[in-house]
Amino acid sequence: MKVHHHIRAFEQVLASYDGKLPLHRHLVVYFKQNKQMGSSDRRWASRYIYSYFRLGKALAELPALERLAIADFLCNTDLSLITDHIFPTAAEHVAKPNEEKVAFVKKQYPSFEIAAIFPFEAQLSEGIDQQAFLLSLFVQPNLFIRVRETHLPLIKARIEEAGVAVQELSDTTLALPNGTKLEQIVTDARLYQVQDLSSQKTGAYFQPQPYDYWWDCCAASGGKSLLIHSLEPKVKLLASDVRETSLGNLQERFIAAGINDFQKKTIDLLQNNDQILHHYEFDGILLDAPCSGAGTWGRTPEMLYFFEEYKVANYVKLQKAIAENVVKYLKPGKPLIYMTCSVFKQENEEVVNYLLEKFPLKLERMELIKGYNNKADSMFVARLIKQ
């Protein structure tokens, strides 16, 4: 029977995964090693394993298959063979709104609490609607791209011609269904950057001026560096990160975007860097800090499933230490932009409060940019001015 085939495929992929690699990378390797799986098998196995992790830590006492049947029901509007087999009473509710589906699960499984999906004691940042945030974890976020205002009509038209539902969210932002093979539709990679909606919105806090010298001190592969450059192409940039390989990707992305005038350096901000940086003074610093990533777990639900709360305190230590090491290179009157993709107050407002107490910084404004109503990530951003 086909359902047993589905069950076996799910159980095998679940057993193969230990949470160490990102799940999408693990699946690429797993499917390569399991060539007998056809495209339909791969699609179902991916759907099952992602849905399974979206249930986070809820109903942990149930056997994996029962949890999967519930999770797959909550995350999808069509019925899977496994849900139909294990949780048949759910069939008539599968296309209903999520609030109703949650209420239905609660009726069948009285121990089900939606808050148990994300059961951390650490508080959420100011302004987050906990219920809306939790429900958003059942939904895969969109793919967002940032484009030049002048290119937007052409790019949008091409995507529409390819039969893909595209939404125009601003003069420079388009939203597409996740999984869209954009590189096959818009073949010139210089015309767009993949960047989450909330991440794009942090740009409103940067306000660079022409010929300013900015430092993106946790640059990774350059998402924020490219954003600041698009806001002010005459900005001078130093991009650094502790990971050299990320800076290699950054360089490739910059060159692909036609940008050649930037510096990059491998710098560990937990060390004393006065030797390398003593003569540097910046007009602005972007500190997109390493964090729990809890605002992005809609994209990576495996992180939600495997996350252990003690790690929040470790990230906070790292965030404070990195901030301490960069503020001294900022000119007076100029901004430090502190950002995380976390929803935890400890990593956001509490780090900002610590910085305000410890350094001559003044808070201009801060915000938790909520992505959950737009099928996007959530990000925190604060603009602090050195006195």
Ligand SMILES: C[S@@+](CC[C@H](N)C(=O)[O-])C[C@H]1O[C@@H](n2cnc3c(N)ncnc32)[C@H](O)[C@@H]1O
């Ligand atoms: C949230 S990511 C940055 C994302 C990036 N700004 C973007 O927009 O794509 C945080 C980065 O901090 C870097 N990082 C972690 N510890 C660091 C350290 N001790 N010194 C410098 N960078 C560090 C990580 O390698 C990671 O690339």
